[in-house]
Amino acid sequence: MDALLFMSLIAIISMFLFFFFFQKHKANVPPGSSGLPVVGESIKFVLSGPQGFIRERMEKYAQDVFQTSLFGQKMALFCGPQGNKFLFSNQTKSLASWWPLSVRKALFFPEVVESSTDKIASLQHSFMREILKPEALKHYIPVMDSMAREHVESEWAGHEVVKAYSVSKKYTFDLACKLLMSVDDAEHVARLAKYFTLVNTGLFSVPIDLPGTAYSRAIKGGKSVRAELMKIITKRRKDIMENNLEKATRSDYLSRVLLLTDENGDFISEREITNNIIGLLFASYETTSSAITFVLKYLAELPEIYDKVYEEQMEIAKSKKGDLLKWEDIQKMKYSWNVACETLRFIPPALGGFREVVSDFTYAGFTIPKGWKTLWTVHTTHKNPKYFADPETFNPSRFEGKGPVPYTYVPFGGGSRMCPRKEYARLEILVFLHNIVTKFKLKKVNPQENIELYFLPVAKEGLPLHLIGHKI
Structure with a gap:
């Protein structure tokens, strides 16, 4: 009886200690809500929009970090410049790159779907930094300008109205195919773009892979993209192996990454290269075209801003006398870039x-457990009056001089996690802007057109613009 009583007491004490330490650990995680089972707070995120969702929870829970659940994952959302700085500075210590499973499943080969995306991110960053150095970028500018001229002539000139979003996507995707892989066959590029459209329209839909659903079409589109890229990559590797110098010595991303070897001295596989190029094309297809679209939106809405950009660009155009743009010309586009920055x-x-927590760490007095995901977002600082006075006023002068406080303006990330494509995007936006503004004045067809904000911003009607040609 004594033994039974003793064992019962031990069991009770053990349960009490377990409960005590569990509750202590649980109480130490950031405040917030996990929402509904499985879906978490994803529905609220969509309905409120990222800005409203984040602002409400910062006010309700904490200004530094709060917990939520998105993509079926427990997530710590870091806020403000200090949160941004912390995540940008700790990639190799406590955090690893992470993309939602539904995104990986649509975009990449199966071996990447269930594994960490850190390796693919590392490969992209190391080689993108190499091929996007200033000396390399200088050679891209004439190509960008030449393609922009052809694009304006074929897609803009002679039209009274264009939908800026669709035509800018065509330009950025065509250019990415040219610079990344030296692929410029119109039919081939159009086929790749069609598959990417299937992926993008279903990527952030409800991730149910059933016939007829948007996500199912995204899965099929991803398979087609990978198949097309594998053909290109396999053929290019064959050219290199056969020492066809005309084709093997190209300076594009594909030719250079095909010469990479891993830690064992083996060449990087075609499938791994395909995964990397998909990631780069995905970024080119959506983010840069989105930036271009919304720069044009503000130029169409704000004539006083347009006039200053026009004056700057025409001064450069007159000095060129028809020659293609060069690096020195881009450096003169200071006001135009300030307009682009304010747009971003x-x-x-x-x-x-997103990042994945690979080991427990402490931030702002809270424990972020291993296995959780983290999220840094532009929406905790970009419209915050603490960091940007009168934040709803479009004011390019914010970016004169030293510009915003560090880690408050983060459309390209920051610190060691600064997107290596930032300078490429700057060139692409400014070259395109030059070719549009020097040809047309812009006016929105629907001044009340809505902008839908979710994971990517979208002009609901595609931003149709009236084109008014300049008198020569």
């Missing part, structure tokens, strides 16, 4: 970035 503050082309 108002309507950032991407929500932010």
Whole structure:
């Protein structure tokens, strides 16, 4: 009887200690809500929009970090410049790159779907930094300008109205195919773009892979994209192996990454290269075209801003006398770039970035457990009056001099996690802007057109613009 009583007491004490330590640990995680089973707070996120969702929870729970549940994952959402700085500075210590499973499943080969995306992100960053150095970028500018001229002539000139979103996507995708892979066959590029459209329209839909659903079409589109890219990559590797110098010595991303070897001295596989190029094309297809679209939106809405951009661009155009743009010309587009930066503050082309917690760490007095995901987002600072006075006023002068406080303006990330494509995007936006503004004055067809904000901003009607040609 004594033994039974003793064992019962031990069991009670053990349960009490377990409960005590569990509750202590649980109480130490950031405040917030996990929402509904499985879907978490994803529905609220969609209905409220990212800005409203985040603002409400910052006011309700905490200004530094709060917990939520998105994509079926427990998530700590970091807020403000300190939160941004912390996540940008700790990639190799406590955090690893992470993309939602539904996104990986649609975009990549199966071996990436269930594994960490850190390796693919690392490969992209190391080689993108190499091929996007200033000396490399200088060679891209004439190509960008030449393609922009052809694009304006074929897609804009002679039209009274164009839908800026669709035509800018065509330009950025065509250019990405040319610079990344030297693919410029119109039929081939159009086929790739069609498959990417299937992926993008279903990527952030309800991830149910059943016939007829948007997500099912995204899965099929992803398979087609991978098949097309594998053909291109396999053929290029064959050219290199056969020492066809004309085709093998290209300076594009594909030719250079085909010469990469892993830690064992083996060449990187075609499937791994395909995964990397998909990630880069995905970014080119949506984010840069979104940025271009919304720069044009503000130029169409704000004539006083347009006039200053026009004056700057025409001064450059007159000095060129028809020659293609060069690096030195881009450096003169200071006001135009300030307009682009303010556009990216108002309507950032991407929500932010995810990470996976690989070991417990402490932030702002809270424990972020291993296995959780983290999210940094533009929406905790870009419209916050603490960091941007009168944030709903479009004011390009914010970016003069030293510009915003560090880690408050983060459309391209920051610190060691700064997107290596930032300078490429700057060139692409400014070259395109030059070719549009020097040809047309813009006017919105529907001044009341809504902008839908979810993970990517979208002009609901595609931003149709009236084109008014300049008198020569």
